[in-house]
Amino acid sequence: MRSLIEEGVDYIFGYPGGAIMPIYDSLMDYSDKLKHILTRHEQGAVHAAEGFARVSGRVGVCMATSGPGATNLITGIADAFIDSTPLVCITGQVISPLLGTDAFQETDVLGISMPVTKWNYLVTKAEEIPWAIAQAFFIARTGRPGPVLLDITKDAQFGELDFEYKKCTSLRSYIPKPKFEHSKISEAAALINSAKRPYVLFGQGVILGNAEQEFKKFIEKSGIPAAWTILGVAALKTGHPQNMGMLGMHGNYATNIMINKCDVLIAVGMRFDDRVTGKLSEFATQAKIIHLEIDQSEIDKNVKADIAVLGDVKDTLPILTEEIKSRDHTAWIEEFKKLDKIEYEKVIKNDFYPKKDGITMSEVINRINEKTKGEAIIITDVGQHQMFASRYARMNKTRSFVTSGGLGTMGFGLPAAHGAKIGAPDREVILFVGDGGIQMTIQELGTINQTNAAVKIVLMNNNYLGMVRQWQQLFFDKRYSETYLKNPNFVKIAEGFGIKGKIVLERTQLDAALNEMLNSKEAFLLDVSIEKEHNVFPMVPTGASVSDIILEPLK
Amino acid sequence: MKESYTITAFSENHIGLLNRITIIFTRRQVNIESLTVSQSAIDGIHKFTIVVDEKEEKVKKVVTQIEKQVEVLKAFYHPDKDIVHQEIALYKVPTEELLKSNTLEQTIRQYNARILEVMPEYTVIEKTGHKAETQELFERLSQYGVKQFTRSGRVAVTKLNEELLTKYLDEVEADEKAMKNS
DSSP: OHHHHHTTOOEEEEOOOGGGHHHHHHHGGGTTTOEEEEOSSHHHHHHHHHHHHHHHSSOEEEEEOSTHHHHTTHHHHHHHHHTTOOEEEEEEEOOGGGTTTTOTTOOOHHHHHGGGOSEEEEEOSGGGHHHHHHHHHHHHHSSSOOEEEEEEEHHHHHOOOOOOOOOOOOBTTBOSSOOOOHHHHHHHHHHHHHOSSEEEEEOTHHHHTTOHHHHHHHHHHHTOOEEEOTTTTTSSOTTOTTEEEEOSTTSOHHHHHGGGTOSEEEEESOOOOHHHHBSGGGSSTTSEEEEEESOGGGTTTSSOOSEEEESOHHHHHHHHHHHSOOOOOHHHHHHHHHHHHHHIIIIIHHHHSOSSSSBOHHHHHHHHHHHHTTOSEEEEOSSHHHHHHHHHOOOSSSSOEEOOOSSOOTTOHHHHHHHHHHHSTTSOEEEEEEHHHHTTSTTHHHHHHHHTOOEEEEEEEOSBOHHHHHHHHHHSTTOOTTOBOOOOOHHHHHHHTTOEEEEEOSHHHHHHHHHHHHHOSSOEEEEEEBOTTOOOOSBOOTTOBGGGOBSSOOO | OOEEEEEEEEEOOOTTHHHHHHHHHHHTTOOEEEEEEEEOSSTTOEEEEEEEEEOHHHHHHHHHHHHHSTTEEEEEEEEGGGEEEEEEEEEEEEHHHHHHOSHHHHHHHHTTOEEEEEOSSEEEEEEEEOHHHHHHHHHHHGGGOOSEEEEOOOEEEEOOSSOHHHHHHHHHHHHHHHHHHO
């Protein structure tokens, strides 16, 4: 406990159990400094810790007991690993003499978590605890952040020690920030200066490096149009004139098309995920590629870089900005805007102002944009609503969008939103969630009720697993295999958990209901009936090139 | 084109690290041909020597993933021509075959192998060399009935004049000094 306080921890999300009882017992003695939030399931704890970490930029902490408690954390740890979210997960373990004996609630947590943690360690002696916690926090938050797991045996938890805490500041085998080569930056600057149609793709690396200001300066001096990956959103304000929109399978039309039209592609803190690149062999083959990245293993992993600038973008971007010429690329940006018009006519207009009676997810998001003016933190679950939210939600500030990007974890939304509200209590936190995803972790309404966190839940209810249904419609001949959901009365469920709620069935009710939700000082669930067969477009079909992005279903 | 590469990784000597390294291979469906872990020339640093048959591009990616492990200091890879490597093989054959005629003895001489132990029932023969050489001897000995055969993983040193790890450690130290001074 004292080690956690030394690391500045004030919130822990967790769930007690046999093998972690000594830690929970001492928690009572430190309750003035360490607030524990009792979730309803360990998965809720780890996703909440993720939400907390993502909005606050601090390390999220979660705790669980051995065996099933620990295995219930794994999905969230895998999620945090692929999305570079700093977490310290503490699990209880059976007493050390029982290790490897199939004791009650014993699982090889170290082994199970190994592929999805940045580092993990089994603590068997009390005197190792301060050292291990110091190292865990150091590893979790530095370099490319990630989840760390400490498995602490019950006898180590009981053990006594002379407490002395030393923060970890370096490890012989670990270099969080690789040294950058100035000459590479100069090469990159020269290439950017000679480019006619340069294009910037940015990812979460900008946010993780706290380099939003440095990035903005680079963008503004260079005059280059920029597009973001789903986790990079909000690193640059939505309305910025050079922010061209979202990349990827359901990104914008222009942002995808221009990948194969630009002459220099500058990737900043992003990892060329397959959902962004589409068919790799037809990705920006005409362009020279510059890759600014902190993680050596990401360079040339998917897309070969002509110039790789290894290092923290916080350090490398200012030098690059210094060495590039101030330029104006208005004509090139106009080409994006021409395509934007096509997308607006074919897709966005119908998303925002549908001709059918059914409400679309997009119009709900758009109405919220009008009301919150981009000041809210948006959390999503996974599926159609996630794509609509990332496409249409407007954000003025960094760390305003939390979603499960790499892993696509359904059930992430509700607990993550709760953690986000704890991590950013002064900001409005709005969760967009589907009727499928909310039911995966719906028990966390109980946690929200207990903490009184004012999470605003917008349930996009179309009685379907919408994204899977969309794929079935487009690629499986409308064979809707197991995607229809007979749903409960969500408002009654919320009420049962002590949370106010309202159902919106028709467009005419929407505005007043949204106002009621946003004006509420407490948590609120708005169950919005959504048009069933509305699809997310544009779309880069799986395995297709980004140039083959479609705006409507192929005939 | 797939080729034989030797990956060397230098690490802390901690429980579980071997597992962390091998899952990198498993996940990418790269088969490990041989693996040896031992102390390196530097106190407290352990050395993994891993042999794979793979395309260079894939080997490169695996090496960066190994190096990414928090407890790994540095990893390298080398094609066979850049290293001196060796394996050791032990063969257990019936002693009566040795006594029956001198052909077995001649084979042992011819292959530069040596006898480690002679017991009434069996004789243990040792040969060091490249895999092809120890394999050839195994095939030659098969006619006598090899009761047991075992081959070690590859051990290897580079043909470079400068030691890659030492050079790396020196660089890190120099960087740290520069950081402190600035």
